[in-house]
Amino acid sequence: MKWVSKDIEIYLTAKEYVDTAVIPLYSVSFGNEMKQSASNAEFITLLTNYLERQFTGRLMLVPPYTYLKSDQYEDIINGLKKWEENIDKEQFKHIFYITSEIDWKNFEDELKGSLIWLPSLPLEHLNESQRISMVESQVKQLQSLFTQKWHENL
Amino acid sequence: MSKHRVSRRQFLSYTLTGVGGFMAAGMLMPMVRFAIDPVLKAEAGGDFIATPLKIKDITTEPQRVDFTFEQKDAWYTSDVTNTAWVYKDEQDNIVALSPVCKHLGCTVGWASSEDHPDQFFCPCHFGRYTKDGTNVKGTPPLAPLDVYPIQEKDGLLYLGKAEPRTKEA
Numbered sequence: 001m002k003w004v005s006k007d008i009e010i011y012l013t014a015k016e017y018v019d020t021a022v023i024p025l026y027s028v029s030f031g032n033e034m035k036q037s038a039s040n041a042e043f044i045t046l047l048t049n050y051l052e053r054q055f056t057g058r059l060m061l062v063p064p065y066t067y068l069k070s071d072q073y074e075d076i077i078n079g080l081k082k083w084e085e086n087i088d089k090e091q092f093k094h095i096f097y098i099t100s101e102i103d104w105k106n107f108e109d110e111l112k113g114s115l116i117w118l119p120s121l122p123l124e125h126l127n128e129s130q131r132i133s134m135v136e137s138q139v140k141q142l143q144s145l146f147t148q149k150w151h152e153n154l
Numbered sequence: 155m156s157k158h159r160v161s162r163r164q165f166l167s168y169t170l171t172g173v174g175g176f177m178a179a180g181m182l183m184p185m186v187r188f189a190i191d192p193v194l195k196a197e198a199g200g201d202f203i204a205t206p207l208k209i210k211d212i213t214t215e216p217q218r219v220d221f222t223f224e225q226k227d228a229w230y231t232s233d234v235t236n237t238a239w240v241y242k243d244e245q246d247n248i249v250a251l252s253p254v255c256k257h258l259g260c261t262v263g264w265a266s267s268e269d270h271p272d273q274f275f276c277p278c279h280f281g282r283y284t285k286d287g288t289n290v291k292g293t294p295p296l297a298p299l300d301v302y303p304i305q306e307k308d309g310l311l312y313l314g315k316a317e318p319r320t321k322e323a
Contacts, residue, residue, distance in 0.1 A: 055278055056254075
């Protein structure tokens with residue numbers, strides 16, 4: 001489910017089936033790193049959207065948690081923790097963070113959800129069909145990870 | 155010289171009728187068009203979209219076909235890729251099923267569950283459909299998979315807009 005009113009309406013009538021929240025993590029930086037920052041975000045957007053399409057009925061794609069890369073790490077993590085607190089634990093038993101920012105790996109233990117780090121692929125040089133197959137192969141691996149997690153908590 | 159001499163009066167009345175007729179038509183046409191507008195409207199979504207799949211390559215085993223078309227979302231245009239499961243049934247009819255689960259919209263896969271190799275399977279809540287798209291009783295989906303209308307052109311498969319089937323399991 002996407003963060004649009006139509007999907008949320010469906011969600012409200014089928015809450016018991018949607019138990020997974022996916023939060024993309026975007027870092028924003030300006031100056032020299034601007035392009036890299038955009039390319040990362042683009043990759044994560046494509047990936048999470050495709051993932052949402054595969055698992056529409058079970059996961060909620062939350063708007064991305066966006067932060068300035070130049071900010072203090074404590075602040076960034078505290079910000080995300082606040083999101084965690086606000087997400088209804090009863091409803092969303094599984095929380096996944098998806099990012100291509102390696103720094104998050106150091107703080108994985110502090111987060112309640114599972115952190116998935118994927119190296120960003122330079123998609124801008126690929127044509128449409130190559131892009132799709134690239135993202136698809138990545139998502140396929142994620143899918144098995146998700147189903148595995150779901151099975152653990154049955 | 156013609157025998158019928160056109161009098162000035164006749165000439166004027168012909169001219170006036172002609173011009174008047176044009177003016178009346180000019181006024182009435184938009185009104186009529188306006189009145190029957192729904193009839194004139196081109197049917198949205200009625201277009202068939204080409205897929206890369208050749209008709210002769212379709213087998214009895216469902217195979218995945220991706221096809222891309224342009225979608226308008228308010229002023230935002232984007233290329234959307236949709237998927238269909240295509241196969242030939244026993245009567246040699248081509249069947250194209252939508253992969254969107256009728257439960258909550260996940261993407262179903264053919265034979266993606268080891269326990270049910272000849273069914274469509276939804277990984278989200280373990281919904282299942284038989285090969286013809288009928289939902290298996292006792293699993294979450296309440297309706298059969300949508301069906302794409304199909305067309306053949308130049309040996310390629312063309313798909314229309316997926317339509318729900320009314321038949322219940």
